Structures are given as C-alpha cells and as structure tokens.
Amino acid sequence: MNVLLVGCGRMGGAMARGWNGAHRVLVFDPMAAELPDGAERVDSLDAVEVEGELAVVLAVKPQVFPSIGETLRPLAAQGALFVSIMAGITLTGLGDALGSGRVVRTMPNTPAAIGQGITAAVAGRDVRMGDLATVNGLLEPTGQVVWIDDEAQIDAVTAVSGSGPAYFFRFTEALAKAGAQAGLPPALSMQLARATFTGAAALAGADPAELAELRRQVTSPGGTTAAGIAEMDLNHAIDVIVQAVVDAAAARSRELAG
Structure with missing residues (x-):
C-alpha cells in the first residue's frame, strides 16, 4: 500500500518508522529536516502520484489543516482513505474539507510515540469494511487500537486517554x-x-x-x-x-x- 504522511513530527515520525518495509511511505512536511528511513519526501501535495491503494494519514496540528484540505481533495476524488490523528476536527469537518466520507478520526495519546499508546478510532460514513483492517495496521506501531461507534465518545476518550x-x-x-x-x-x-x-x-x-x-x-x-x-x-x-x-x-x- 501507498501511505502519504502529512506531518512528520514525533507521532507521525514514530508511525513512519513502524511502516518501513511494509508500505511505500511518502512524507509531506516542509519543516522536517530529516525523514525516517525508507520514507520519500514529497515537496508538494499537488505532486503526489501513486498507483494502487492510497492511505493519507493527517498528522499535522489542527490549525494547519484548513490550509491544506483543499489541496488534498484530488486525492479524495481518486478514492484515498484518510486517517486523522488531529484533535478537535470532527468527521463532518474532515468530510467537508476533503469532499469525501472515506475518513477515520482517531484520538491517540503521547505514549504512542514509543509504541506504548492507545488510540480510539471512529469511522466515517463511507469507510469500507476492509478499511478497518488497514487502519489497524497503520496504527499498530503506536500500540493498542480500539474502535468506537459513537463519535460523541471522542470527547470522553480525549479526557481519559488523550490527556x-x-x-x-x-x-x-x-x-x-x-x-x-x-x-x-x-x-x-x-x-x-x-x-x-x-x-x-x-x-x-x-x-x-x-x-x-x-x-x-x-x-x-x-x-x-x-x-x-x-x-x-x-x-x-x-x-x-x-x-x-x-x-x-x-x-x-x-x-x-x-
């Protein structure tokens, strides 16, 4: 699978290191001086071209997302699966910005950066059955993954495990x-x-x-x-x-x- 990581900070970098050898990993992060082994730098989101399935992992700060959402729309139109680890942006917010309901919203916590975290995930309206296994695999390097059915529970998840x-x-x-x-x-x-x-x-x-x-x-x-x-x-x-x-x-x- 092709994985585009948007944002390669501590959490994103930990995930990318865990994907090395399992996926083709593309990284868009102008601020990252170095990338994890095996990752390929992407200088512009407009330049992303892949063959086959694509998962886009959104690991930027929430306030950055509005400036890049429009740029990601062509990937959404091509059927990409989007996985957000950004706090505070709802499934509706993600879907409206991307023009796609094939989105998964997650709430990890900081021990995920060393593979000892726990992440709660909730699926958007157009997520396919096979996407759940894909997301589990992408989040596996961070620790445990639990799925919730009600997005409203994300606030309590944030309060208990996120914070x-x-x-x-x-x-x-x-x-x-x-x-x-x-x-x-x-x-x-x-x-x-x-x-x-x-x-x-x-x-x-x-x-x-x-x-x-x-x-x-x-x-x-x-x-x-x-x-x-x-x-x-x-x-x-x-x-x-x-x-x-x-x-x-x-x-x-x-x-x-x-």
Missing part, C-alpha cells in the same frame, strides 16, 4: 514535591517518584489482576500505604478531583470541535 498521560505526570510531580517537603533531597525525591510511577505502570501492564487487587496487594491493614490511601479516599477526594478533571477536559474537547 491522561499529563495527569499521571502531574501527580508524579506532586509526589516528588511532597517527598521533598517530608525531608528528602529534591533530586532523590524526584528519582523515587519517577521510578515508582514507571514501575507501577509496568506492573499494571504485566499483571492481569484488576487494579483494585494490585492496590490491595501493597496495602497492609493498618500500614503506611493504608494511611496514605485513607487520605485519598477521605470524602471521596480522589474520585471528586478526577471526575472534575475529566469533565473539564471533555468540555474543552467539545468546545474545540465546535
């Missing part, structure tokens, strides 16, 4: 700060917090047990962990703040989508 990595980073910052205030040298406290964060994530990924069970395994009755968890659960504090965080992010996602 989610930042929440964990922020909690780790707070944990490191609290450790320093408890008497640890700041650098050591940050090292402990970061290693605990990454180690716990690795354990959660490797152990099939429910998260509640993993939590119970480290929480001895009357012990230090139990004392800390009790503060989190006091007046449902952790649930209240996380719900507020997700609600705020989802609301903003809806605003950005118009």
Whole structure:
C-alpha cells in the first residue's frame, strides 16, 4: 500500500518508522529536516502520484489543516482513505474539507510515540469494511487500537486517554514535591517518584489482576500505604478531583470541535 504522511513530527515520525518495509511511505512536511528511513519526501501535495491503494494519514496540528484540505481533495476524488490523528476536527469537518466520507478520526495519546499508546478510532460514513483492517495496521506501531461507534465518545476518550498521560505526570510531580517537603533531597525525591510511577505502570501492564487487587496487594491493614490511601479516599477526594478533571477536559474537547 501507498501511505502519504502529512506531518512528520514525533507521532507521525514514530508511525513512519513502524511502516518501513511494509508500505511505500511518502512524507509531506516542509519543516522536517530529516525523514525516517525508507520514507520519500514529497515537496508538494499537488505532486503526489501513486498507483494502487492510497492511505493519507493527517498528522499535522489542527490549525494547519484548513490550509491544506483543499489541496488534498484530488486525492479524495481518486478514492484515498484518510486517517486523522488531529484533535478537535470532527468527521463532518474532515468530510467537508476533503469532499469525501472515506475518513477515520482517531484520538491517540503521547505514549504512542514509543509504541506504548492507545488510540480510539471512529469511522466515517463511507469507510469500507476492509478499511478497518488497514487502519489497524497503520496504527499498530503506536500500540493498542480500539474502535468506537459513537463519535460523541471522542470527547470522553480525549479526557481519559488523550490527556491522561499529563495527569499521571502531574501527580508524579506532586509526589516528588511532597517527598521533598517530608525531608528528602529534591533530586532523590524526584528519582523515587519517577521510578515508582514507571514501575507501577509496568506492573499494571504485566499483571492481569484488576487494579483494585494490585492496590490491595501493597496495602497492609493498618500500614503506611493504608494511611496514605485513607487520605485519598477521605470524602471521596480522589474520585471528586478526577471526575472534575475529566469533565473539564471533555468540555474543552467539545468546545474545540465546535
């Protein structure tokens, strides 16, 4: 298959590296000084000419898309499949700009750049059955892929997994700060917090047990962990703040989508 990658930043570049050897990869990104191995540079979208099936992966910033949508219309007219990883642009917005309903809207998250992400995808009105397998293959280098039937769920997906990595980073910052205030040298406290964060994530990924069970395994009755968890659960504090965080992010996602 021919794949045209529009935008070769961190996420797009990670995808292109994963496609090396599996597809013919064309890249349009005037700002990219170097391209991943195996990729061919395209200097103009008007100059794209391929034989056979073409998938166009839109990996530019959302504010850039309006300036290139019209240029991509000839490819849409030729039957190209479009896959967007841009936030905030709906299936309708994509279809109106491209003049095609053969579009898939996705919401990845930043761990996708190292193949450890999860991406939710929703299909446009003219997507064919075989296109789902194609999209799965294109997104495979980024990690897990899940399909949703209702585009309205994208806002909640954005709030949970799209924005989610930042929440964990922020909690780790707070944990490191609290450790320093408890008497640890700041650098050591940050090292402990970061290693605990990454180690716990690795354990959660490797152990099939429910998260509640993993939590119970480290929480001895009357012990230090139990004392800390009790503060989190006091007046449902952790649930209240996380719900507020997700609600705020989802609301903003809806605003950005118009």
